[in-house]
Amino acid sequence: MGRVEGKVAIVTGGALGIGRAACLLLAKEGAKVAVTDVLNKEGQELVDEIKGLGGVARFWHLDVTSEDEVKGVFTDIFKEFGKIDVLVNNAGIAGVNKPTHEITEEEWDKVMNVNVKGVFFCTKHAIPYMQKAGGGSVINLSSIYGLISAPDIPPYHASKGAVRLMSKTDALLYAKDNIRVNSVHPGYIWTPLVEDLGKKSPEGVEAFRKHLDSLHPIGHVGEPIDIAYGILYHASDESKFVTGSELVIDGGYTAR
Numbered sequence: 001m002g003r004v005e006g007k008v009a010i011v012t013g014g015a016l017g018i019g020r021a022a023c024l025l026l027a028k029e030g031a032k033v034a035v036t037d038v039l040n041k042e043g044q045e046l047v048d049e050i051k052g053l054g055g056v057a058r059f060w061h062l063d064v065t066s067e068d069e070v071k072g073v074f075t076d077i078f079k080e081f082g083k084i085d086v087l088v089n090n091a092g093i094a095g096v097n098k099p100t101h102e103i104t105e106e107e108w109d110k111v112m113n114v115n116v117k118g119v120f121f122c123t124k125h126a127i128p129y130m131q132k133a134g135g136g137s138v139i140n141l142s143s144i145y146g147l148i149s150a151p152d153i154p155p156y157h158a159s160k161g162a163v164r165l166m167s168k169t170d171a172l173l174y175a176k177d178n179i180r181v182n183s184v185h186p187g188y189i190w191t192p193l194v195e196d197l198g199k200k201s202p203e204g205v206e207a208f209r210k211h212l213d214s215l216h217p218i219g220h221v222g223e224p225i226d227i228a229y230g231i232l233y234h235a236s237d238e239s240k241f242v243t244g245s246e247l248v249i250d251g252g253y254t255a256r
Contacts, residue, residue, distance in 0.1 A: 003236045005030030008081040010074070012064055012122055013091030015042035017191030018141065021224035022088055022231045027055030029232060031086065034077045036062035064091045064118030067125075074125045084129035086235045089119045089140045089163075094193055095155045097200075108155050115159035116166075123170060127179065135178030139234045140167045141227075142183040144250050164246065171244030180243035182234050187250030188212045189222040217252030 009026045013019040015037035027033045027050045035050075035057055037043040043059040050057040058080060060073045078084055095111035096103060123138055130136030145153075146160035167183040174181065188194060190209070198208035213220045230247050233239050248254060 001029060003029040003232060003238070004086070007031045007085040007235065008034070008077070008083050009086035009088065009235060010034040010036060010077060010084060010122075010126065011088040011090055012036050012062060012118065014088075015039040015046055017193060018186065018189060018224045018227045018231075019088070019090040020046055021228035022090065023057065024050060024053075025225070025228040025232050026086075026235060027057055028053065029236075031056075031235070032081050033057040034081070035059045036073060037091070038063055062091075064122055065113040067121045070118075070121040071125050074122075074129065078129055083133045084126055085133060085136050087122060087126040087130075087136070087138045088231055088235070089122050089138065091118055092141060092159075092193075093156075094153055094197060097153045097197075100154045103154060111155035111159050112162075115156070116162045119163055119166060123166075123181075127174060127177075130174075130179045131177050136180070137235055137239070138167075138170065138179065138181040139231050140164075140181070140183045142167070142185050142246070144185050144187050144248070144253050146183065146185055147246070147248070147254055167246075168244045175243055180234070180239065182239075182242060182245045182247060184227060184230050184234070185246055185248045185250065185254075186227045187216055187222055187253040189224055189227055191224060194221070215253060216250070217255065220251070222249065222251055 009031045011023050014023045014035040023033050047057045047059045062073045092115045096107045140163050142163040143160040145157045146164040171181040198205040201208045230249050
């Protein structure tokens with residue numbers, strides 16, 4: 001308990017899946033959590049749950065593709081909690097599953113706007129607050145597909161590769177300010193996003209999940225809490241000598 005006691009953490013895409021698990025764990029370990037998402041109902045329900053467990057949290061509606069909205073929300077968070085120590089850039093979408101030559105500009109841009117531009121906007125507007133605080137930690141959710149690829153969802157793979165390199169660049173830029181920037185690379189985690197891919201697959205959800213299980217040497221897909229513990233490590237002072245790194249949590253997927 002208390003691994004992030006006294007810290008203020010922003011989690012984007014915090015209402016569901018990995019973001020939700022991260023919010024719950026960070027609050028349990030003592031952080032004041034700004035839950036941000038476009039899903040107002042789910043986000044507020046999560047805040048109510050955290051408060052019911054004795055934690056401190058508040059929900060803000062946030063569309064990470066809007067710089068004005070990011071700037072305004074981060075200003076409000078600072079006013080509410082007095083500082084910003086941790087940013088978890090978790091908001092993301094899978095996008096269309098088509099070969100590259102069939103993807104429209106609009107379909108490509110939709111993924112890039114959330115997965116890449118959103119990380120840029122949030123990092124841009126969190127950094128000045130971290131500089132004022134004398135340090136901080138930015139945790140960017142990439143993917144195993146920021147390290148390797150597969151013959152599907154091209155915009156998603158491109159976006160997660162971009163996030164990996166953005167993390168390294170910002171790690172170098174802000175090390176002098178005691179701001180650490182790292183990327184986390186999950187394997188398949190059974191979240192609403194992945195379950196939705198299963199529902200769209202011809203073989204059905206159960207067969208889809210069994211197939212994903214088989215891709216991981218450990219024998220099964222991961223759970224959101226598996227990634228939340230990696231996020232907690234990077235948010236805590238336990239990782240004070242870690243920046244520009246890639247934390248791979250993938251059940252052995254990329255070891256093959």
